[in-house]
Amino acid sequence: MLIRYKKSLEKIAMGLLSFMPEEKDVKKLQQTIKEYEDNENWLLYLWKEEDILGAIGVRVDDQEKKLMIQHITVNPSHRNSGIGRKMVQEIRELYSEKYFICANDLTNHFLDKCRDNHNQL
Numbered sequence: 001m002l003i004r005y006k007k008s009l010e011k012i013a014m015g016l017l018s019f020m021p022e023e024k025d026v027k028k029l030q031q032t033i034k035e036y037e038d039n040e041n042w043l044l045y046l047w048k049e050e051d052i053l054g055a056i057g058v059r060v061d062d063q064e065k066k067l068m069i070q071h072i073t074v075n076p077s078h079r080n081s082g083i084g085r086k087m088v089q090e091i092r093e094l095y096s097e098k099y100f101i102c103a104n105d106l107t108n109h110f111l112d113k114c115r116d117n118h119n120q121l
């Protein structure tokens with residue numbers, strides 16, 4: 001299930017985000033985490049089973065009623081078992097009534113795989 005990021009999960013969240021190619025640089029990674037902590041429009045969720053295995057980060061735009069999935073990452077030892085898709089599905093369940101859900105350049109490739117028959121996320 002998805003749980004909201006909190007400061008006590010900072011290390012695990014940074015470890016997961018660092019698997020995104022654009023977040024390899026530690027300074028960039030620290031800025032990203034800070035933005036998730038400080039910016040009320042940036043929301044980071046973690047995928048928790050017994051352990052925390054994935055992260056999905058979104059940015060909401062209330063004016064445009066748009067939610068962009070801007071980070072998605074799964075622990076390499078647990079890939080290809082559906083966690084990525086399940087995280088996207090839970091975000092849909094939480095937000096699709098209120099927001100149009102979209103991807104950005106960093107997440108588009110995987111999110112294209114998660115689209116439904118109407119090509120919607």
Ligand SMILES: CC(C)(COP(=O)(O)OP(=O)(O)OC[C@H]1O[C@@H](n2cnc3c(N)ncnc32)[C@H](O)[C@@H]1OP(=O)(O)O)[C@@H](O)C(=O)NCCC(=O)NCCS
Nearest residue numbers: 019020072073074079080081082083084085106107109110
């Ligand atoms: C992308 C990622 C989150 C997928 O997580 P996952 O839990 O392995 O995904 P699922 O098990 O739900 O789905 C696996 C499917 O996604 C595909 N996939 C994995 N990474 C992909 C990518 N970057 N682009 C497109 N498809 C991808 C797999 O080939 C597999 O396809 P199949 O169902 O046809 O066999 C994971 O590979 C990851 O953390 N990658 C590194 C971080 C990253 O690059 N994130 C941005 C991706 S655009």
